[in-house]
Amino acid sequence: MRQTIRFYLGEDLCTLRDVSPTLTLLDWLRERGRTGTKEGCNEGDCGACTVxxxxxxxxxxxxxxxxxxxxxxxxxxxxxxxxxxDLGTPDAPHPVQSAMVEQHGSQCGFCTPGFVMSMAAYRKTEGASADDQAIDDALAGNLCRCTGYAPIV
Ligand code: FES
Ligand code: FES
Known part of the structure; x- marks a missing residue:
């Protein structure tokens, strides 16, 4: 039986047929040129690939x-x-991207897209607060090896 998957990537409707059940979103995105989503551990531990x-x-x-x-x-x-x-452009960055720049939240930048996506999701969470513990919890799945977490939080 043919299987059809439909979802939106940003504002674009994607219709895929006979998708391999083992195809990950990360591989699919990067093969399409969406390389802003980074591959780190490839096993769900570092958050570099957060979308x-x-x-x-x-x-x-x-x-x-x-x-x-x-x-x-x-x-x-x-x-x-x-x-x-999908989030912002150099001329019109997302508020999280602006904050990362203003607070010096990035050095090598490898982890940065993942942190930004996690924080963008957190902003959409009902009851989200700027409480340090709540932010720590929201970023618990994202690792940074060079900036340190204080500027990011
Ligand atoms: S590459 Fe996905 S969590 Fe590390
Ligand atoms: S800025 Fe380099 S790993 Fe986070």
Missing amino acids: LVVRLEDGWLNWRAVNACIQFVSMLDGAQVYTIE
């Missing part, structure tokens, strides 16, 4: 930060996926 996955749940849009390296494309039917390329 936003939006789903309608109970009449409400639920925004989640998801590790693309452990997200199978075949499970995205009905979702909308945003990558770092």
Whole structure:
């Protein structure tokens, strides 16, 4: 039986047929040139590959930060996926991107797209606060090896 998957990548509707059940979103994105989503550990531990996955749940849009390296494309039917390329531009950065620049939250930059996507998802979370502990929890899945976490938080 042929299987068809439909989801949005940014504002573009993607219709895929006969997707391998082992194809990860990370591999699919990078093969399409969306290389802002980084490959680090490739096993869900570092957060470099974080993207936003939006789903309608109970009449409400639920925004989640998801590790693309452990997200199978075949499970995205009905979702909308945003990558770092969808978030802002050099002339019109997302507020999280602006804050990362202003607070010196990036050095080598490898982890930065993942942190930005996690924080962008957190901003969409009902009841999100600027409380340090809540932010630490929201960023618990993202690792940075050079900046240190204080400027990022
Ligand atoms: S590459 Fe490390 S969590 Fe995906
Ligand atoms: S800025 Fe280099 S790993 Fe975070």
